Amino acid sequence: xxxxxxxxxxxxxxxxxxxxxxxxxxxxxxxxxxxxxxxxxxxxxxxxxxxxxxxxxxxxxxxxxxxxxxxxxxxxxxxxxxxxxxxxxxxxxxxxxxxxxxxxxxxxxxxxxxxxxxxxxxxxxxxxxxxxxxxxxxxxxxxxxxxxxxxxxxxxxxxxxxxxxxxxxxxxxxxxxxxxxxxxxxxxxxxxxxxxxxxxxxxxxxxxxxxxxxxxxxxxxxxxxxxxxxxxxxxxxxxxxxxxxxxxxxxxxxxxxxxxxxxxxxxxxxxxxxxxxxxxxxxxxxxxxxxxxxx
Amino acid sequence: xxxxxxxxxxxxxxxxxxxxxxxxxxxxxxxxxxxxxxxxxxxxxxxxxxxxxxxxxxxxxxxxxxxxxxxxxxxxxxxxxxxxxxxxxxxxxxxxxxxxxxxxxxxxxxxxxxxxxxxxxxxxxxxxxxxxxxxxxxxxxxxxxxxxxxxxxxxxxxxxxxxxxxxxxxxxxxxxxxxxxxxxxxxxxxxxxxxxxxxxxxxxxxxxxxxxxxxxxxxxxxxxxxxxxxxxxxxxxxxxxxxxxxxxxxxxxxxxxxxxxxxxxxxxxxxxxxxxxxxxxxxxxxxxxxxxxxx
Numbered sequence: 001x002x003x004x005x006x007x008x009x010x011x012x013x014x015x016x017x018x019x020x021x022x023x024x025x026x027x028x029x030x031x032x033x034x035x036x037x038x039x040x041x042x043x044x045x046x047x048x049x050x051x052x053x054x055x056x057x058x059x060x061x062x063x064x065x066x067x068x069x070x071x072x073x074x075x076x077x078x079x080x081x082x083x084x085x086x087x088x089x090x091x092x093x094x095x096x097x098x099x100x101x102x103x104x105x106x107x108x109x110x111x112x113x114x115x116x117x118x119x120x121x122x123x124x125x126x127x128x129x130x131x132x133x134x135x136x137x138x139x140x141x142x143x144x145x146x147x148x149x150x151x152x153x154x155x156x157x158x159x160x161x162x163x164x165x166x167x168x169x170x171x172x173x174x175x176x177x178x179x180x181x182x183x184x185x186x187x188x189x190x191x192x193x194x195x196x197x198x199x200x201x202x203x204x205x206x207x208x209x210x211x212x213x214x215x216x217x218x219x220x221x222x223x224x225x226x227x228x229x230x231x232x233x234x235x236x237x238x239x240x241x242x243x244x245x246x247x248x249x250x251x252x253x254x255x256x257x258x259x260x261x262x263x264x265x266x267x268x269x270x271x272x273x274x275x276x277x278x279x280x281x282x283x284x285x286x287x288x289x290x291x292x293x294x295x
Numbered sequence: 296x297x298x299x300x301x302x303x304x305x306x307x308x309x310x311x312x313x314x315x316x317x318x319x320x321x322x323x324x325x326x327x328x329x330x331x332x333x334x335x336x337x338x339x340x341x342x343x344x345x346x347x348x349x350x351x352x353x354x355x356x357x358x359x360x361x362x363x364x365x366x367x368x369x370x371x372x373x374x375x376x377x378x379x380x381x382x383x384x385x386x387x388x389x390x391x392x393x394x395x396x397x398x399x400x401x402x403x404x405x406x407x408x409x410x411x412x413x414x415x416x417x418x419x420x421x422x423x424x425x426x427x428x429x430x431x432x433x434x435x436x437x438x439x440x441x442x443x444x445x446x447x448x449x450x451x452x453x454x455x456x457x458x459x460x461x462x463x464x465x466x467x468x469x470x471x472x473x474x475x476x477x478x479x480x481x482x483x484x485x486x487x488x489x490x491x492x493x494x495x496x497x498x499x500x501x502x503x504x505x506x507x508x509x510x511x512x513x514x515x516x517x518x519x520x521x522x523x524x525x526x527x528x529x530x531x532x533x534x535x536x537x538x539x540x541x542x543x544x545x546x547x548x549x550x551x552x553x554x555x556x557x558x559x560x561x562x563x564x565x566x567x568x569x570x571x572x573x574x575x576x577x578x579x580x581x582x583x584x585x586x587x588x589x590x
Contacts, residue, residue: 066562075562124443138529145435147530148419149566151559154527159520159558162456171523171558225454228466232449233528234433235442263454263466264446267361267370271444 002047003289004061005105008032008079011039013046015054016289020116022282026050032079036086044095058292059100061088062108062284065135069103069150078168101291103144105284107153109277110137111144112287113240117278124236127277128155130223131243134176138234144291156180158229160222179222181245187215202248220252224259231264231272242277249276297342298584299356300400303327303374306334308341310349311584315411317577321345327374331381339390353587354395356383357403357579360430364398364445373463396586398439400579402448404572405432406439407582408535412573419531422572423450425518426538429471433529439586451475453524455517474517476540482510497543515547519554526559526567537572544571 005012007030014025026046030039047059064077072089074080089100110127119125119139128136134156138145145152156176164173167182177183185197192211194200204212227239239260245252253276261269277283300307302325309320321341325334342354359372367384369375384395405422414420414434423431429451433440440447451471459468462477472478480492487506489495499507522534534555540547548571556564572578 066560136528140435140440145529148532149530149563151527151530151563154530154560157527157560158524159455160457162517162520169560222457225457229453229524230528232446232452233431233525234440235444235446235449237443265361265449265452265464268444268446 001289001292002051002056002059003108003285003287003292004043004047004059005108005285005288006030006039006043006061006063006080007105008064008077011043011046012285013043013050014285014289015050015056016286018293020112020279020282020286020290022286024050025285030080032081032083036083036088040086040088040091044092047092047096056098058098059092059096060108060288060291060293061100061102062105062288062291063088063102065104065106065154067102067104067150069101069107069146072100072102074102099292103146103150103291104135104137104153106135107137107144107146108285108287108291109242109279109283110139110153110240110287111290112279112283113242113277114139115142115290116286117283118240118275119238122237124234125238125240126230126234126236127153127240127242128227129243130180130241130245132181134180134223134226134243138236155226155230158226160225160229175222175226179219179226181243184215184219184245187218188212191215198245202251205251206248216252217255220256221259224256225263227256227260227274228263231260231268238273238275240275240277242279242283246276296584296587297346297351297354298403298580298582298587299338299342299354300403300580300583301325301334301338301356301358301375302400303359303372306338306341307580308338308345309580309584310345310351311581313588315407315574315577315581315585317581319345320580325375327376327378331378335381335383335386339387342387342391351393353393354387354391355403355583355586355588356395356397357400357583357586358383358397360399360401360449362397362399362445364396364402364441367395367397369397394587398441398445398586399430399432399448401430402432402439402441403580403582403586404537404574404578405434405448405535405582406585407574407578408537408572409434410437410585411581412578413535413570414533417532419529420533420535421525421529421531422448422535422537423522424538425475425536425540427476429475429518429521429538433531450521450525453521455521455524470517470521474514474521476538479510479514479540482513483507486510493540497546500546501543511547512550515551516554519551520558522551522555522569523558526555526563533568533570535570535572537578541571
């Protein structure tokens, strides 16, 4: 099948087999500012190149949200400025006769990690991408649980500190505003005057800087509360953590696990299972391919 | 089938048909303080009386949590003092040969409301009991989603105000500590000196007392944030609200709906659906009966 990873910076189109192997891949700059028509035209060309000579069964697209997976419409993602209610699936249907599925990028990665990555073998998996933003996806019995309007997994907007910092169009004190890479970078600037964002805070923390460690510690604490809230609302068998912040996993992961355990019922503590993601950057595009397969 | 509602005050045993009609019902005081052996002995007697002359297919039991629905063990519920890891299902199996299922009382009510009550016809239902405590249950495609250890729906322990009030063995600032009937009664006492609990605060609010209205308003706001968090993590098609606080629904329900909408993505607002529970006090025992049916 064809997997499409439509990002704010790059578009990637790959031919993926059912084992998640990428057989061929093509990548171009998105140039989102040139508008939907330009990007969609590009996308059609790329899909034609990649599927040349093969019989693809489906096309799956992972895109920044918010979007409507049921209607196949991209709403107005901060990462695709100027896109507003673009009926991407409808536009592609004029050119391809196979089933076409659209979902958000975190859901695509969730599906890949749940079925082929760190969540393999688990009945219910909550995937969390801990990066510039915070997103997620819930997979039950190998299938994405999208929710009634496709907003299951939008945990970045979970309120974790009422009246807290407001970030982009999210709730005040939303998880993403308190615990994301962006939040870490923001606090680094405010408290320590660093201008290199989360990465610099991580470097300083690795060198033993107390102020930097405290910033990470607070972000970890907020994310731990968010994960504990998922335990008490969904209770998935495993949490899989991916995204850019997890590249500094040695600084944050153990304390994250400890904190989550401290926020759940004592009878649950020994059962709490968190795992680092296993598929790296290919999760998004492989998952996009699997989206189509699930039809 | 047989439905058992094992409460801290009363035990009820009923013969229930598949339409949720209660054909016969027997009720006794629980006398939990006399210990598990006494209560279980009583329960066996009651089941024998109610099933007399009929061919029951299953026994379902709704009990206060925490409990392990997979092992059929009641852990150590605040409402059944002195009960500690009681293998209720195992004990009953010595006397009855039909399938026996145990789950918490909120899950039982959730199943009844989702399949026969206000959630009927909806693909995914999050039932919330807003009462002395706050609990819930998630039903997907007519089946309870219990989670890996049976803690899906334990939303009373969701952290909604980090460092907030700590109540019983819950997290500091847990939803139940901030928005339950107990929380309303506590604030009434602290701020207004009333000793009649939540009921008195509701009466005062109905009479237009500003301080009492403010207390309700704050509880409504916290619950709205909790529900918005469920929208962004599970996104169920409908929320069904039951429990004692909902008996004063004219004071809280409309503002609850408005607040929830204010805390979700703008693109979701028109889709948010909250409904008052429809089955009243029989939800628990009918749902207990359905628990057995689901085996």
